[in-house]
Amino acid sequence: MTEDLVLPAPREAATDVTDAPGEPLLVVEKLVKHFPVKGGFPIRRTVGQVQAVDGIDLTVHVGESFGLVGESGCGKSTTGRLITKLLEPTGGSISYRGKDITHATRRQLTPIRSEIQMIFQDPYSSLNPRQTVGKIVSGPMEINGIEPEGGREKRVRELLEIVGLNPEHYNRFPHEFSGGQRQRIGVARALALEPKLIVADEPVSALDVSIQAQVVNLLQKVQQELGIAFLFIAHDLAVVRHFSQRVAVMYLGKVIEVGDRDSIYTRPRHPYTHALLSAVPEVKVGGEDGEDGEEVPQRERIRLAGDVPSPISPPSGCRFRTRCWKAQDKCATEEPPLIQISGNHAGHLTACHFPEEPTIEARDEDIVLDPALAALEMDAES
Ligand SMILES: Nc1ncnc2c1ncn2[C@@H]1O[C@H](COP(=O)(O)OP(=O)(O)OP(=O)(O)O)[C@@H](O)[C@H]1O
Numbered sequence: 001m002t003e004d005l006v007l008p009a010p011r012e013a014a015t016d017v018t019d020a021p022g023e024p025l026l027v028v029e030k031l032v033k034h035f036p037v038k039g040g041f042p043i044r045r046t047v048g049q050v051q052a053v054d055g056i057d058l059t060v061h062v063g064e065s066f067g068l069v070g071e072s073g074c075g076k077s078t079t080g081r082l083i084t085k086l087l088e089p090t091g092g093s094i095s096y097r098g099k100d101i102t103h104a105t106r107r108q109l110t111p112i113r114s115e116i117q118m119i120f121q122d123p124y125s126s127l128n129p130r131q132t133v134g135k136i137v138s139g140p141m142e143i144n145g146i147e148p149e150g151g152r153e154k155r156v157r158e159l160l161e162i163v164g165l166n167p168e169h170y171n172r173f174p175h176e177f178s179g180g181q182r183q184r185i186g187v188a189r190a191l192a193l194e195p196k197l198i199v200a201d202e203p204v205s206a207l208d209v210s211i212q213a214q215v216v217n218l219l220q221k222v223q224q225e226l227g228i229a230f231l232f233i234a235h236d237l238a239v240v241r242h243f244s245q246r247v248a249v250m251y252l253g254k255v256i257e258v259g260d261r262d263s264i265y266t267r268p269r270h271p272y273t274h275a276l277l278s279a280v281p282e283v284k285v286g287g288e289d290g291e292d293g294e295e296v297p298q299r300e301r302i303r304l305a306g307d308v309p310s311p312i313s314p315p316s317g318c319r320f321r322t323r324c325w326k327a328q329d330k331c332a333t334e335e336p337p338l339i340q341i342s343g344n345h346a347g348h349l350t351a352c353h354f355p356e357e358p359t360i361e362a363r364d365e366d367i368v369l370d371p372a373l374a375a376l377e378m379d380a381e382s
């Protein structure tokens with residue numbers, strides 16, 4: 001379906017130096033978001049802080065696809081919401097095209113609001129069920145008072161075509177579409193204002209695996225052919241692997257490793273990144289799954305021992321130490337800085353006192369963890 005897409009010509013080359021591919025578009029420094037925890041009776045007081053995001057640095061370049069990966073609750077969505085200014089940070093800074101927007105007011109954000117868009121995880125709840133597709137996709141143009149050449153309806157029909165939907169479905173309602181199609185509507189809405197950066201928060205997690213590849217393909221096409229930068233949030237390294245040129249791995253509010261795709265997938269140094277990438281074959285006894293009691297070999301992802309600690313009182317020193325097989329005394333007392341440790345390629349940063357050796361052999365067999373994800377990868381690469 002996405003193969004036949006006709007995309008409009010890329011935007012004209014910008015004269016502004018900060019629009020050149022490879023230039024920093026979004027720079028996040030020491031970003032912090034703590035949510036107060038209220039308790040007590042009858043007077044409710046702040047009794048603690050959820051340290052959802054705790055001092056992260058990220059740079060997304062013009063036209064680049066940047067993947068942000070980590071387990072549930074590690075602060076990915078909070079990061080996305082801080083960047084899109086849906087949340088006010090507790091500390092740190094966010095600059096966009098060289099301009100500090102950390103505490104910018106609505107009014108100050110007006111000129112750039114159209115340039116940063118968000119695609120949400122749930123294609124069911126993120127679309128207003130009472131609005132037609134035409135109304136939904138033209139909404140951002142309406143809010144921003146933008147009247148494209150030929151009118152909004154013409155533009156919406158073009159956008160529907162770009163995302164692989166039938167422009168004749170302009171007057172239909174969200175419930176008349178499948179999950180994958182609804183996510184395409186979300187993509188069309190995000191493209192309506194010709195953004196420079198799209199924050200996609202787990203845009204395919206709620207979709208069937210077979211549909212995931214189609215939507216990832218669409219996003220990839222949009223990123224490459226329209227030159228839009230992406231911050232692609234996912235809990236699975238396999239999903240961002242073929243989509244992101246650079247990847248950051250988050251754990252409990254911190255970025256613990258960041259680097260280009262090859263460094264992260266073939267030479268990971270942080271034990272947590274290793275854990276996310278590794279898999280062991282597991283044999284289940286048939287009867288449950290197989291016929292006639294024969295053994296059915298299955299591959300299953302390694303589950304890390306123990307739960308993710310609470311972000312209200314994270315472990316001292318290295319936050320991964322309670323689950324790390326390499327932890328030593330130093331890990332409890334000294335927080336490892338995110339730096340380019342010896343043996344890393346340029347730009348590959350790791351926060352660990354006792355990192356794993358860089359692995360030189362391809363980890364392809366480890367990366368694809370189950371047949372469903374393998375199908376997704378093959379589909380997306382074809
Ligand atoms: N508005 C809020 N008030 C209090 N705590 C919050 C709020 N939003 C998020 N949190 C907490 O902050 C932490 C990070 O949440 P966040 O949604 O950013 O994680 P995530 O990595 O996106 O997880 P998931 O993969 O489940 O979407 C969690 O412990 C969450 O409970």
Ligand code: SF4
Pocket residue numbers: 270271272318319320321322324325326327328331336351352353354355
């Ligand atoms: S700093 Fe220590 S606990 Fe943290 S990942 Fe490295 S070895 Fe493990």
Ligand SMILES: [Mg+2]
Pocket residue numbers: 076077078201
């Ligand atoms: Mg989330």
